Amino acid sequence: MLNAAVVQRAPVRKHRRKAELVEQEAIVNRVRNEFVEVPGLRLTMAQAMRLWGLEQDECQQVISALVAASFLRLNARGQILRED
Numbered sequence: 001m002l003n004a005a006v007v008q009r010a011p012v013r014k015h016r017r018k019a020e021l022v023e024q025e026a027i028v029n030r031v032r033n034e035f036v037e038v039p040g041l042r043l044t045m046a047q048a049m050r051l052w053g054l055e056q057d058e059c060q061q062v063i064s065a066l067v068a069a070s071f072l073r074l075n076a077r078g079q080i081l082r083e084d
Contacts, residue, residue, distance in 0.1 A: 027052065028062050032071060035082045042079040 031052060035041050043051065049059045063080055066072040073083045 024061070027054070027058070028065055031062050032066060035072065039082075042075075042081045044079055048080055 031048075034051070045056070045059060045063070048054070048063065049056060052059065054062065063072060067074065070083050072080055074080060
């Protein structure tokens, strides 16, 4: 038998997950736009974290998503820059 409290919380978890995905997408778009608006922008991970106010794991996820999309790349110095 299902616990009523568990059943009632399920939609909340689903809503939170969707909200997290929407927020993550907004951050990815913000980072992408920053690199479009500032040609030649090169940042270290620490600089990127400060610029966008992100924790290390969240910043890494955003950068990784944009690297996977062939929009950004990391150079030999570990700087994040636009893939051209």
